Amino acid sequence: MIPFLNLRAQWEAIKDEALPAAERVLASAQYVLGPEVAAFENEFAALCGVAHGIGVNTGTSSLHLALLAAGVGPGDEVITVPHTFVATVAAILYVGARPVFVDVEPGRMTMDPTLAAQAITPRTKVLLPVHLYGQTADMDPLLALAEAHGLTVIEDACQAHGAAYKGRPAGSLGAMACFSFYPGKNLGACGEGGMVVTADAALAEKLRMLRDWGAKKRYHHELLGYNYRMDGIQGAMLRVKLKRLPAWNDTRRAHAALYGQCLAEAGVTIPWQAPDCRHAFHLYVVRHPRRDALQARLQEAGVQTGLHYPVPVHLQPGYAGLGYGPGDFPASEAAAREVLSLPMCPFLTSDQVREVAGQVARITRELDA
CATH class of the missing domain: 3.40.640.10 (Type I PLP-dependent aspartate aminotransferase-like (Major domain))
Incomplete structure (x- = not known):
């Protein structure tokens, strides 16, 4: 795993x-x-x-x-x-x-x-x-x-x-x-x-x-x-x-760059990096219209993933009193349906990044077939 x-x-x-x-x-x-x-x-x-x-x-x-x-x-x-x-x-x-x-x-x-x-x-x-x-x-x-x-x-x-x-x-x-x-x-x-x-x-x-x-x-x-x-x-x-944070963040950025190369033709939307930012890559979040199926298949293939976040706050039951409803924030709601966080930490190896990307590419080909 x-x-x-x-x-x-x-x-x-x-x-x-x-x-x-x-x-x-x-x-x-x-x-x-x-x-x-x-x-x-x-x-x-x-x-x-x-x-x-x-x-x-x-x-x-x-x-x-x-x-x-x-x-x-x-x-x-x-x-x-x-x-x-x-x-x-x-x-x-x-x-x-x-x-x-x-x-x-x-x-x-x-x-x-x-x-x-x-x-x-x-x-x-x-x-x-x-x-x-x-x-x-x-x-x-x-x-x-x-x-x-x-x-x-x-x-x-x-x-x-x-x-x-x-x-x-x-x-x-x-x-x-x-x-x-x-x-x-x-x-x-x-x-x-x-x-x-x-x-x-x-x-x-x-x-x-x-x-x-x-x-x-x-x-x-x-x-x-x-x-x-x-x-x-x-x-x-x-x-x-x-003391280790700068080096750890550099490793995260290197992993993100490798993910970007490996996922360029993989059928997912990779993170957009704003040119005015130095990204710290706390998470590496891709998007796919069949996110739930992709996540389930990755789990079966031995790849753990996360969801950040599957329900926007305005649609959480505990926040219903704020008065918002479905359709009020379409970009946030679309993200909640599609985002998937791939493994990302300084102790991930380059081979593991390639393996994750390969599994993503394989599964999305099958899902899109």
């Missing part, structure tokens, strides 16, 4: 450094926040080209806190996309605001700036574009929109560790950016983790308070805060992995 993601191989590659790092945390008894988290915050913020990183317990928490720090609350609207993981939208609801969906661009599969412009109302407070699959949204027109209307831009960069837009790192483009360190991400914790990064010192101070019960000083609570702190061991593990 060719795995979709090989976390065991990743552990073998880092364990000689990771085990002593974990032991340092255990010996220090700094289990929550502490020096390892603080060091990781600084190192990851530097990768993103900003001054401040605020480590939290999950990517969802990073989105929640960024919206709170931006002052979003009941009566406000946040523009985002339905072709994303539900956490993007859940965080908007957590603060009592209304998610306003706009469709994605069919090629890039990120927020369409033209549609975003049409969705702005006097209640709009935030633009929340999602950098999907490792590629950033088209940010310059969104930033121009925000400036023209006095809006805050928050990047959902949970799939964009090490990506860039026109030479600028993901995380440096909006007022704040949110990252997830779920284990399967390009940079993943040994458990859960997340971070908000920002260049704004005042926002950073507010975010640090919000993640730690609203306090600057212990037992002095100035805000309604949350217990969203990052664990010390996660900070230590992420520091070990962060």
Whole structure:
């Protein structure tokens, strides 16, 4: 079986450094926040080209806190996309605001700036574009929109560790950016983790308070805060992995290039790479009109795949109260029917990439016959 993601191989590659790092945390008894988290915050913020990183317990928490720090609350609207993981939208609801969906661009599969412009109302407070699959949204027109209307831009960069837009790192483009360190991400914790990064010192101070019960000083609570702190061991593990992230991303890009060569005549639509982006290839997502059959046949052939995502958020039963329905966002709905994520990780071999591509080509020929 060719795995979709090989976390065991990743552990073998880092364990000689990771085990002593974990032991340092255990010996220090700094289990929550502490020096390892603080060091990781600084190192990851530097990768993103900003001054401040605020480590939290999950990517969802990073989105929640960024919206709170931006002052979003009941009566406000946040523009985002339905072709994303539900956490993007859940965080908007957590603060009592209304998610306003706009469709994605069919090629890039990120927020369409033209549609975003049409969705702005006097209640709009935030633009929340999602950098999907490792590629950033088209940010310059969104930033121009925000400036023209006095809006805050928050990047959902949970799939964009090490990506860039026109030479600028993901995380440096909006007022704040949110990252997830779920284990399967390009940079993943040994458990859960997340971070908000920002260049704004005042926002950073507010975010640090919000993640730690609203306090600057212990037992002095100035805000309604949350217990969203990052664990010390996660900070230590992420520091070990962060040093390897550039090389791991380069390997992902090499695998993507090889996939592109091997799949050029394979009967699937391969990912479109925007010329203004440096893709991090968190996922390698192809499209086929008979996606479900292709996925089932690949599983039979020993190839694990994933679906990101099979149901857009506006059609999820838990979000039916938002008032949207089938046909409202045709590009997102078409993607949900057709997308298929092929194996992608730094520990995939070139031979495995060729094998996956060969199986895809064989199966699509049979399906299209």
